Amino acid sequence: MYSQNLPALRRSNWLQRLILLGLLATGLWLLNGCGGGATDPGAAATGEALVTLTDAEGDFATYTVDVTSITLQKADGSIVETLPNTTRLDFTQYIDMTELITAAQIPNGRYVSGAITLDYTNADIQVEVNGMAVPAQVVDSSGNPLTVYSLDIRLENDRPLVVRPGLPALLNIDFDLSASHDVDTSTPVPTVTAAPFLAADIEPVDEKELRVRGPLVETNIAESYYRVRLRPWYRHDGDFGRARVNITADTEFEVNGESYVGTDGLRALEALGPGTPTVALGTLVPAVHEYTADRVLAGDSVPGYGFDAVRGNITARNGNVLTVRGATVIPRSGSVVFNDDITVTVGDDTLVRKPGDPGVNQGIGALSVGQRVLILGTITSDPAMPGLEMDATQGRVRMRYTRLSGTANSVLPGQMNMTVLAIDHRRVQLFDFSGTGMTPDLDADPNDYEVDTGTLDLGLMTPQTPVRVIGFVRPFGEAPPDFEGRTVVDVAVARALLGVGWGNQGTTAPFIQIDPAGLVIDLDNPDLGERHHIRIGDVVIDLTQLPASPVIVGNSSGRRRFAIMQGHRVQMFRDFDRFVETLTGLLDGSTALRSLYAQGAYDTATNTVHARTIAVHLLSPALQP
Template identity: 40%
Template sequence: MNRTNAPRKFSSSFSHYRYWLTILSLFSMMLFSLYGCKSSSVEDSSSTDIYSSGVDDSELVISLTDAEGDFLSYTVDVVSLKMLKSNGAEIETLPLTTRLDFAQYVEVTEFLTAATVPSGHYTGAQIVLDFSNAEITVQDENGNAISATAQDSNGDPIGQMTVDISFNGHSDFVIAPGIPAHITLDFDLDASNAVIINGSEATVVVSPVLVADTILEEPKPHRLRGVLGPVNQVKNQFHVFMRPFRHRHHNRFGQLRVHVSDSTSYEIDGQVYTSDSGLAELAQLDRAAPVIVLGVLNFKPRQFEALEVYAGSSVPWGDKDIVSGNVISRSGNTLVVRGATIIRTDGSFAFNDNVSITLDTETTVVKQADVNNSYNIADVSVGQRVTVLGSITDNSRLSMDADHVRMLYTNIGGSVVSASPLAVDLQGIDRRRIVLFDFSGTGVDPANDADADYYEVDSGALSLANLQIGDPVKVRGHVRPFAMAPEDFIAQTIMNADNMRAHLVTGFGDGSLTAITSISESGLQLNLEEAGDAHYMFRAGISTDLLSLSAMPLIAPRESDKGLFVIAQGHSIRVYTTFARYQTALGEALDGNTAVVSVHAHGVYDSDQNQLLAVKINVRLAQ
């Protein structure tokens, strides 16, 4: 198809007053013995074997993750995170106040801290969040970043906020010595925040919903960051002394043992190594060299297994400034990176909308998890997500001279306009509005520059059998090298509508007595006659107006009946891990006089059955 005559895309209009949605799901606390979780200093490197705690103690590893949403940044201070015992004891698990940007953990779960806690019965947890210096950024319909002010439901500014969390409704959680266990805390941002945008100003109304569960299903890849500990080449493992987020020099966050395999790739001081040589190179680094590990958490056997290892100057905390974001335009050897996260060599941290990056012949280029060293600056194109190491040359206009570029996995989302060969009507790239991207120069000539309305994907050997015109689709991979399109994008994975995460959002203003028309073992049936502005289902950046469907989808449980099911009413949060119990409790709560304020559900949408198979449901009731 001639790219200049490609079909035009359709668009959906939204109200200027809308909910900006995000999930911060699985704020996971995984209690398990990770063969070396111990609070210690870097100098205490003798503990390379299994760490044995006291007979009445267990190991607690706390991790953090986020899910896809529209917040560009959501940075607050976590002051305290306590486990509450049935005897009244409070066990602090966070050694220092930690500043977290919850919006940055969409694709991975981040290890936060490791602590030793007493065994016994725990009735809940308690977290203290400080919004005094919060940095919250949203984007408007044109992709412009807007700083938002946080306030409570009364319109007052928020300082510190203490939130109590219970386990599985009203059940105690038992931690037994020597027996692996875990617990998941879920800070549900989409149900906790409503954003009001008025021109160039935005307000976030915060009503926290935090829930707890003792089931960890379908965990994401995990990220561990810190400084290098002992390396054991014989056992194919090494230790990392955890330094979460900005705590470079504090040694109170514990340590984890990391296992490597033939599938592990390495980038050390800007050089890529295979599994054969990477661990040996890692062992040559100075002790306490900065390191980041991406991997998977396995339970049989119980260990953290590395997929990618970055160390030395290849990670923040090295001797270079760091910029991360998406390339929105390229002119010659100058890139503009949008939504950039900037980490300076002195440890300072900032979020900026645009950073100008200058490449030259000395700039090295690598691709995430690819041991091929043949890449160069010509491979970096518009849309590509990057991490750039170099030196900030202009602090006022924020420009950088690049020494090293890492091309990260990039996610594109939209609707199918051609099933085979695959072409997509782009709606977003890594949660950024597509209107921001200037694709000039991406093609072999101007007529072949990438077209967002007909974005061509090289699917390779990946199956396209289940794709249908108009279906939402999400593709993960890398952008074609600059001036080499078509195709525009090289796919590593393609997620079609059959297995794509869906997010259903409904709101009913001050409340509706008729919002839920039926509750049964089959699911929840909604009635949108009294719905406000929120009545959408989101998949891969595509919004479907629920009012446009011939029938409202049934919100149904999965076959396992398991999930996170929440009833929120005022400050009361009740959590259930089976739909059967949730169905009974919700039916009792809806007594004919209690109105439904909102319903949020997450899962996989089955268009043939017109039902959302939910892994999470959150129903907020009027007080």
């Protein structure tokens, strides 16, 4: 991969003069504090930094803000900007996905910290109140409207971001919405008190798909890749660097509505030529930071090109009219907006595609209640107003993987019945399952939802186990079964979330134990706030109802990330003992802890949270460098 030069370097008059004099090698040698006998001095003096963005779960229907800057800093204090243009992002879209937002060519070296700046001036932040998405006001801890917010992120001392030629360096930024906000929905206009908590790591997020989006630059049939000019989110302009997208014989393509696989798809993309819009979903190989696509959209198959687009979940169906809630609206012209109330009309000419079945038109009968969809059509009303309408009778629908959260009722070979609590993070009470069954008495029942698990190994899964199921809703009018499960996860093992808060003033005595053996929260502390739970999928356990306070320890293997936020700075740790030692020193009797969040596996037998992520928010003064 390669990228454009940074704006700061382009604006540098002295460097431009050196370039004009043919002394670029000397200038870059001075900038990096090194020399060398490389054939291409400019290339040898710079390397590529890939910055990806993801998000942890929160309480928001949409959380759209402008990201105005992402900088990296070396130990000597020199700073480079990696984000060439302001970009507007909805962070709720990154709960189940990671996006490559920039690929910057920057000076080689060891970068020990960074900073990100968010602009809330024109933010669109909505929370769910009684099943409806409602705009909220965002304030800081003093109750003042939040405008521009900058946060410094310091990497662990022995794990800097190393930029060098030949191997792209990776920095993953995680915006933890739960750890960043307190939401009060009791007021007429919900109030969100924000202290944005972002953590960074030099390891990729391996449990989420990575999206790479932008117009085509070139294709290479012989080496099975194409290259794009990055444009994250749904931007139609800007240049955020270059990215190489590798393909395999199994990569699925949809190009201008036609399905292809492997090299045939790459040839179809090549035929459209440079500038063709593309979107890829795939994985990043950690060792070499190479990206391979599982699925590629190109041409007018990309949302917002050729067709207006709506992305959300079907919450009801009446004949050929679908109700879609929690939707992102991507118009061909204008801004991307969130709209929680959309009706879409489909017809016999509507083309319906499904991952894993390239080239097969599923027909509109495949579109049932609960299914997550991306719909291409024509918007016939104001996208920003409630009651939006779309005509997709001559359009296309792409079925997306749908995620169920709940608990197992019964487990049999090839079948699991479950109580569904949420579908793609929306409460199941929003969904009207009328018409989903072969007869009315067979309509899907969220309290006894039948999942066809096929040959999936359900392992030790037992009744009452919190589960997350990924797959597709069965066609409308054909239940039972209600759902085709492709993946079943015991979320108590994979994704338990612990959250505790002590209010805006915090507490100076949050723990009854803090040492390398673990953290134990004092649940009898009078400063304990309203949030004190373990959330497993959509099952919430009140910590005060447990026999004892859980022990929080670092997980013994795999990805680990522990963070301490104080003031506008976050300090990152990978070593649990070092994290605990630093936290112990900061809790000196005068410094208060405001909140703690942990994510990992919850062992009910031992009442232990094996955390791969811990985020604690201390009140000022700020951490020292």
